[in-house]
Structures are given as C-alpha cells and as structure tokens.
Amino acid sequence: MTLPQILSLAILGLLMLFLIWGKFRxxxxxxxxxxxxxAVGTVSPAAAFSGFGNDxxxxxxxxxxxxxxxxxxxxxxxxxxxxxxNTGSTSLQLxxxxxxxxxxSAFVKNIGALAMMLPIAFQFARRSNTSPSLFLxxxxxxxxxxxxxxxxxxxxxxxxxxxxxxxxxxxFTMFDYAxxxxxxxxxxxxxLVFFYRLLPQRRKSAVPNNEHLALHAxxxxxRIPAASPIIGKRVTDLTAGANGEVRVxxxxxxxxNKISPLPDTILAEGDIILLEGSPKALDNVTxxxxxxxxxxxxxxxxxxxxxxxxxxxAVITESSPLIGLSAQNLDLFDRHKINMLAISRPHGRIxxxxxxxxxxxxxxxxxQGGENILPGLLADLRCLPLARRPIMLGSLRRxxxxxxxxxxxxxxxxxQLLSVSVAFFSAAVAMIVFRIIPGREIYxxxxxxxxxxxxxxxxxxxxxxxTGCAGFLGGKLADFAGTLPAAGxxxxxxxxxxxxTPFLNNAATVMAMAPIASSFAASLHYRxxxxxxxxxxxxxxxFLSPVGHQCNLLVMGPGGYHFADYPKxxxxxSLLVIIVSVPMxxxxxPLR
Numbered sequence: 230m231t232l233p234q235i236l237s238l239a240i241l242g243l244l245m246l247f248l249i250w251g252k253f254r255x256x257x258x259x260x261x262x263x264x265x266x267x268a269v270g271t272v273s274p275a276a277a278f279s280g281f282g283n284d285x286x287x288x289x290x291x292x293x294x295x296x297x298x299x300x301x302x303x304x305x306x307x308x309x310x311x312x313x314x315n316t317g318s319t320s321l322q323l324x325x326x327x328x329x330x331x332x333x334s335a336f337v338k339n340i341g342a343l344a345m346m347l348p349i350a351f352q353f354a355r356r357s358n359t360s361p362s363l364f365l366x367x368x369x370x371x372x373x374x375x376x377x378x379x380x381x382x383x384x385x386x387x388x389x390x391x392x393x394x395x396x397x398x399x400x401f402t403m404f405d406y407a408x409x410x411x412x413x414x415x416x417x418x419x420x421l422v423f424f425y426r427l428l429p430q431r432r433k434s435a436v437p438n439n440e441h442l443a444l445h446a447x448x449x450x451x452r453i454p455a456a457s458p459i460i461g462k463r464v465t466d467l468t469a470g471a472n473g474e475v476r477v478x479x480x481x482x483x484x485x486n487k488i489s490p491l492p493d494t495i496l497a498e499g500d501i502i503l504l505e506g507s508p509k510a511l512d513n514v515t516x517x518x519x520x521x522x523x524x525x526x527x528x529x530x531x532x533x534x535x536x537x538x539x540x541x542x543a544v545i546t547e548s549s550p551l552i553g554l555s556a557q558n559l560d561l562f563d564r565h566k567i568n569m570l571a572i573s574r575p576h577g578r579i580x581x582x583x584x585x586x587x588x589x590x591x592x593x594x595x596x597q598g599g600e601n602i603l604p605g606l607l608a609d610l611r612c613l614p615l616a617r618r619p620i621m622l623g624s625l626r627r628x629x630x631x632x633x634x635x636x637x638x639x640x641x642x643x644x645q646l647l648s649v650s651v652a653f654f655s656a657a658v659a660m661i662v663f664r665i666i667p668g669r670e671i672y673x674x675x676x677x678x679x680x681x682x683x684x685x686x687x688x689x690x691x692x693x694x695x696t697g698c699a700g701f702l703g704g705k706l707a708d709f710a711g712t713l714p715a716a717g718x719x720x721x722x723x724x725x726x727x728x729x730t731p732f733l734n735n736a737a738t739v740m741a742m743a744p745i746a747s748s749f750a751a752s753l754h755y756r757x758x759x760x761x762x763x764x765x766x767x768x769x770x771x772f773l774s775p776v777g778h779q780c781n782l783l784v785m786g787p788g789g790y791h792f793a794d795y796p797k798x799x800x801x802x803s804l805l806v807i808i809v810s811v812p813m814x815x816x817x818x819p820l821r
Contacts, residue, residue: 730771
C-alpha cells in the first residue's frame with residue numbers, strides 16, 4: 230500500500246473507533262476526520278467542502294422536512310383511531326402496527342413514521358392490558374425494513390444511488406429498491422408478528438406515565454360547524470377516538486339551552502361543547518370531528534414580522550392582573566391579538582364556559598398568538614411560561630395537503646420528470662410555503678448532526694477511491710472470495726455491512742463500505758449494482774444493537790429494553806434478511 234492509501238485507511242479506522250467509543254458527537258468526529266484528511270493531503274483543500282453541495286445532503290434534508298410536514302398533520306393518528314377495530318388481540322394489534330409503520334417508512338423518514346405510530350402503540354397496550362415492550366421493538370425493526378423499499382426511505386439508499394450514478398452515469402430510481410425491499414419486509418413482518426414472544430414483557434418499563442406527569446385535565450370549548458362529520462351522531466362517537474382520555478362536560482344548544490351530555494345524546498350543528506382532557510387528546514377530537522374552538526379567532530397575520538403563530542402553556546402567578554377577571558373581561562383578542570384555547574385548574578373543576586371562567590392563582594392557560602408577541606405579553610400578565618411542549622391544539626393544519634405534496638414529489642421522481650433532489654427540495658419548500666411547517670420549526674425539523682456528518686464524510690470516503698485504497702481492499706477481498714460462488718461473494722459484502730452498522734450511523738456505514746464494495750465487484754468482474762444494493766440493505770439492517778439507529782434508541786427507554794434484548798430478537802431477523810436478500814439480489818440485479 231502507498232502512504233496516501235495507508236493514511237486514508239487510518240483516518241477511516243480512527244473515525245470508526247471514535248464513533249464506536251461514542252464520547253463525542255458524530256458530526257464533530259466527522260468534521261475532525263475531514264480536517265485530518267486535508268492536513269495529510271488525502272483530500273485537497275478545493276474538495277474539502279464539496280460534500281456540503283452534494284445532492285445527498287440536499288435530498289436527506291428535504292426528506293426530513295417533508296417527513297415532518299406529514300407527521301405534523303396528525304391525519305394518520307386520527308384515521309387509525311377511527312377505523313381500527315376495537316380489538317384486544319395482541320397479535321392483531323401488533324400486525325397492524327408493524328404493517329402500518331413499515332408502509333409509512335417507505336415514504337417518510339423511518340423515525341418519523343415510528344414517532345407517528347408510537348401513541349397508537351401505547352393506546353393498544355392499555356387496551357389489551359399488556360406491556361408496550363411487545364410492540365415497540367417490532368415497530369422499530371419494521372420501520373427499518375420499510376425504509377429499504379424506496380430511494381427516499383432511508384439515507385443508505387440515497388447514498389448508494391448517488392455512488393452508482395458516479396460509477397455508471399445512471400442512479401437508482403425511486404422504486405429500484407422495491408423488489409428486494411418488499412421481499413425482506415414481507416418475511417420480516419411474518420417473523421415480527423409470529424415470534425414477538427421472544428421479547429420480554431416488562432411491565433415496569435421506563436414509559437413515562439403521562440397521567441402523572443401532566444397537569445390536571447384542560448377544558449376547551451368548541452362549536453360544531455356545518456361541515457363537521459359528527460353532526461347527527463352520538464356524544465360517544467365524538468370521544469371514541471380518544472380512548473377515554475376526553476369527556477364532554479357540558480353541551481349547549483341554541484345559545485342558552487343546556488343539555489345533559491349523555492352518551493346517547495345526538496349532536497347537532499351549532500352545538501357548543503365543553504371538552505375536558507389533555508391537550509393532545511383534545512386536539513385529536515377537535516381535529517378529527519372538524520370542531521371549531523369558540524375562543525379561537527383568525528391569527529394568520531397576528532405577528533406582523535413573521536406571520537407565524539405560536540401556542541404556549543403558562544401558569545398564572547399570584548401577582549398576575551388576570552386574577553379575578555375572565556377572558557371576556559380582558560377581551561384578549563381585540564386588545565392583544567391573543568386566543569385563549571384552554572384552561573386547567575389543578576385544584577378544582579371548571580364547569581362554566583371558557584370565556585366566563587374567572588382566573589385563579591395557579592391556573593394553567595393555553596394561549597395562541599404571534600410568536601414575537603407572546604413572550605412580552607406573558608411578562609406583562611405576570612404568567613410564567615411552562616417548559617415548551619409540542620401543543621397542536623388550535624394549530625393551523627392543512628389535512629391532506631402534506632400527503633398530496635409528498636405524493637406529487639414521489640410521482641415526479643418515479644416518472645423521471647424531476648431528479649430526486651429537485652423533487653424533494655420542491656416538496657420541502659412547499660411544506661413551508663403552505664405553512665404546514667411553521668417558520669420556527671423549519672430548522673428544528675432538520676437533523677443538523679446527520680447533515681454535517683454526511684457532508685464531511687463524502688470527501689473522506691471519496692479519498693478511499695482517489696488514493697486507490699478502495700481498489701486495493703476490494704482486490705484483497707476478491708482474493709479471499711475467489712473460491713466462493715457468486716452468492717457467497719455477495720453475502721460477504723452484505724454481512725460485512727450488517728456487522729459494521731451497529732457501531733456506526735447507517736449513512737456512515739454506506740459511505741465507508743460502498744467504495745470497497747464496488748471495487749470488490751470490479752475485481753471479480755461483476756457488475757456493481759447488486760453489491761451496492763447489498764451494502765445499503767446491510768447498513769439498514771440494524772437489528773443487533775440499540776445504538777446504531779435512532780429508531781432503536783427511541784424505543785429502548787419506553788420499552789424498558791436491555792442491550793441484550795436487541796441481538797436476542799434481532800439476530801434471527803438478520804439471518805432471514807441474508808437468506809432472502811442474496812437470491813433476490815442475484816435475480817433482480819444479475820452480476821454479469
């Protein structure tokens with residue numbers, strides 16, 4: 230090996246060691262690897278920052294924004310709450326959860342798909358009186374498998390597509406991944422649904438009890454408009470999707486006619502309903518029934534500087550001028566362009582209409598207004614803002630619009646009308662233009678660490694090729710695999726990527742392994758497509774540890790899992806992926 234080859238390999242080895250150590254953030258480690266490569270001359274100063282303009286970074290960033298827009302719509306959760314049968318069967322519940330999260334993660338970032346379905350999993354666990362640990366790890370693995378099915382499903386697929394374009398001039402298309410990905414997902418779903426008993430049932434999991442963490446239930450007031458699907462239905466139909474977390478406190482018809490909100494009471498247009506529950510549950514009910522909060526008025530132009538509105542919880546202190554007054558007395562909207570959406574009283578119950586409720590010390594109120602107006606107003610009213618939580622109650626959402634935007638982007642790439650980068654950048658911009666994602670949340674939705682890591686690793690990984698190191702390693706692997714059949718050579722690359730990805734971010738695994746895989750294929754005089762696909766599948770198959778992928782880490786605490794639970798449940802699935810993937814890759818992507 231030449232000195233540049235040794236240096237490029239040494240830097241990559243040190244990068245992997247530091248990432249496995251986990252003491253430093255992976256974006257910082259990648260940035261240091263880039264600087265070290267420039268310092269020793271394996272990356273030229275002119276190419277050092279080429280990664281920041283690479284299509285890979287644009288596509289991943291755009292996919293993150295598009296995913297956040299779909300998740301923020303809340304539509305999927307409302308659909309599930311309304312149409313899924315009220316079954317207590319653990320197997321049926323698990324099958325539904327795994328299939329849904331697998332399908333969603335093919336088009337939405339897998340951690341976003343998993344986050345959308347987690348509340349449903351906890352509802353099912355309560356309904357069937359079982360531990361969430363039986364649901365969460367299978368859902369995480371399902372999300373990883375779903376990401377294998379499309380180009381945008383997971384970062385490794387995006388990376389190998391760009392690498393193939395550099396090698397052959399032709400990238401992988403949106404659904405080139407589908408034949409092998411769907412086969413893996415199908416066998417994986419069968420395993421997850423029928424062998425979930427390998428998982429521990431940990432009743433004393435680290436699931437935070439929302440009922441204990443939350444303040445007392447909020448009360449909100451809503452009106453049934455003409456377009457509401459709840460007209461002519463019963464009170465129980467209104468609250469059915471909330472699984473007992475919302476109840477109707479009062480029902481007012483024809484302005485002053487108070488009706489007992491019995492379960493069989495039929496709802497009519499114009500009815501005023503006083504609802505009690507958590508902000509999340511209240512939002513689900515008002516959004517799915519298309520109710521209008523009576524205290525909410527038009528706020529799109531409330532903030533003259535940004536046009537953005539915010540929703541925040543605040544507690545009324547003992548020196549607040551609000552004490553002894555009501556929202557009607559204050560005329561909050563006309564005077565301050567502020568809506569009061571809900572109120573919670575820790576030591577008492579609220580039975581009066583929201584606008585007529587007199588404020589007490591310790592009341593917690595949910596206010597909506599311009600994001601630059603609220604902080605100053607809270608100071609003037611001597612209310613203390615609580616720790617920020619994502620409160621969607623009263624938030625402006627566009628229903629099907631984010632799904633339509635995502636569908637247009639996917640269709641444009643599938644028909645090759647636009648490149649993936651342009652199509653998804655357009656989708657991300659559309660999410661902002663249509664205010665599906667508020668301005669204050671745009672950069673929160675972007676995972677800065679993964680984007681910087683990708684941008685920094687692109688020139689570092691390319692140094693493996695430019696110095697000839699990838700070719701050298703590929704040749705050595707080819708010598709080792711020379712006596713193996715084609716399936717054995719392909720399986721070798723798949724297993725190598727699968728073993729590396731628990732210790733690295735999956736995108737980092739692809740950046741390191743793909744150049745070696747392509748050189749390995751060239752040394753054996755094979756076409757590179759199957760080997761690149763094998764690298765992506767191996768990198769996405771992170772079933773052996775909780776630390777290699779965010780999805781596994783996300784469910785570890787709530788599921789009460791131990792480190793050893795992952796290889797116990799994930800190793801059989803990894804073997805199934807190898808058994809299914811290798812023959813499928815040989816069938817779909819011939820080596821000659």
